[in-house]
Amino acid sequence: MITAIEIEAKAKELKSKGYPVISLAIGEPDFPIHENIKKSINKAILENKNYYPNPQGVVELREAIAEYETKRKKIHISPDEILITAGGKPVIFYTIFSLCNSDDEVILFEPYYLVYPYWCKVLNIKYHTIKLNEDGLIPKDQLLKHLNNKTRLLIINYPNNPQGSLMTEENLELLLEVLDKYPRIYILSDEVYSELVYEGEHISIFSYNKNRVILLESFSKTFCMTGLRLGYGIFPKEIIKNLVTFNSNLITGPATPIQYGGITALKDNEVKNYVNFMREEFKKRRDFVYEKLKILVKFKPKGAFYYFIEIPYDSLEFCNKALNEKFLALTPGSLFGDSFKNYVRISFANSMENLDEGLSRFLSLLWNL
Numbered sequence: 001m002i003t004a005i006e007i008e009a010k011a012k013e014l015k016s017k018g019y020p021v022i023s024l025a026i027g028e029p030d031f032p033i034h035e036n037i038k039k040s041i042n043k044a045i046l047e048n049k050n051y052y053p054n055p056q057g058v059v060e061l062r063e064a065i066a067e068y069e070t071k072r073k074k075i076h077i078s079p080d081e082i083l084i085t086a087g088g089k090p091v092i093f094y095t096i097f098s099l100c101n102s103d104d105e106v107i108l109f110e111p112y113y114l115v116y117p118y119w120c121k122v123l124n125i126k127y128h129t130i131k132l133n134e135d136g137l138i139p140k141d142q143l144l145k146h147l148n149n150k151t152r153l154l155i156i157n158y159p160n161n162p163q164g165s166l167m168t169e170e171n172l173e174l175l176l177e178v179l180d181k182y183p184r185i186y187i188l189s190d191e192v193y194s195e196l197v198y199e200g201e202h203i204s205i206f207s208y209n210k211n212r213v214i215l216l217e218s219f220s221k222t223f224c225m226t227g228l229r230l231g232y233g234i235f236p237k238e239i240i241k242n243l244v245t246f247n248s249n250l251i252t253g254p255a256t257p258i259q260y261g262g263i264t265a266l267k268d269n270e271v272k273n274y275v276n277f278m279r280e281e282f283k284k285r286r287d288f289v290y291e292k293l294k295i296l297v298k299f300k301p302k303g304a305f306y307y308f309i310e311i312p313y314d315s316l317e318f319c320n321k322a323l324n325e326k327f328l329a330l331t332p333g334s335l336f337g338d339s340f341k342n343y344v345r346i347s348f349a350n351s352m353e354n355l356d357e358g359l360s361r362f363l364s365l366l367w368n369l
């Protein structure tokens with residue numbers, strides 16, 4: 001199965017050949033990295049901080065994350081519980097790999113981020129999928145039906161890619177109840193969009209049971225650092241020790257200077273204002289897209305930067321047509337699970353001009369097929 005990043009690569013290739021391509025496919029902020037982050041990375045290089053990093057992550061970065069997350073999650077987090085990774089994606093692999101054996105089962109919720117089933121398949125771990133309601137609610141009866149003594153891991157994602165839904169009090173209660181009743185189960189909580197919330201509040205289950213919840217976070221979306229590859233997992237103590245050794249033997253860690261850039265991202269007040277500014281901009285874009293698409297969508301996403309839209313066509317065929325005939329890159333819904341073969345994902349992490357033109361192309365294809 002193709003990924004959104006591969007679709008983006010194809011779109012860029014067409015663009016480099018001179019085609020007027022607009023891509024609303026990928027979840028990548030179009031804002032530049034803040035100057036202060038760039039300066040810190042350069043400074044680290046000039047100061048010869050180019051040696052192997054600590055395999056758990058540069059200590060000062062882990063201290064900065066511990067402080068940042070302790071404040072946000074309102075629960076004490078120590079630098080020892082944090083593993084720095086090259087983007088957030090490795091946390092998904094590390095979690096499944098360290099928790100699950102071939103007899104164990106994983107529960108995923110559709111629409112899901114493609115990387116979750118990918119790693120289950122590669123690691124030969126059985127998984128069940130449960131379809132979320134449109135508002136991101138987990139259907140309790142379905143969840144209870146799928147739980148058994150083999151269930152080892154649930155993977156959740158709020159704010160959700162691609163629905164934009166937030167964790168609700170109802171979901172939280174249900175999941176805490178599950179952790180209570182099933183002592184073998186852990187939850188991986190993917191919160192890479194936690195700073196991109198436009199209405200309502202981001203609730204993290206990690207705040208309520210950090211012994212059984214792994215937190216996945218990333219610098220990619222919040223700080224426009226997708227290409228710098230910096231993320232982290234916060235793991236229960238019994239898991240992290242082996243992962244540090246594993247990380248040490250695999251990549252040692254993300255590039256040392258980039259990790260110094262991460263410290264500035266978390267601590268610098270100008271960067272904080274920049275994140276607030278970007279959130280406001282994304283909100284304006286979200287509202288703009290809603291005005292253009294309101295006959296097709298029921299509500300605005302509360303977080304992240306996507307619209308997930310039902311269309312009366314096969315999503316792969318539609319997206320191929322969009323790229324080949326309209327030079328518009330979109331992400332097919334089928335990437336998010338079998339229930340979404342008639343959906344497309346539109347990213348609004350793009351300029352108003354590109355959104356305006358891209359949505360006109362989308363609508364003209366949709367109405368004229």
Ligand code: PLP
Pocket residue numbers: 027086087088089090113157161190192217218219220226230231
């Ligand atoms: N989780 C979700 C839900 C995502 O959408 C993404 C990126 O699109 C990631 C994790 C991983 O991002 P990165 O590896 O860039 O931190």
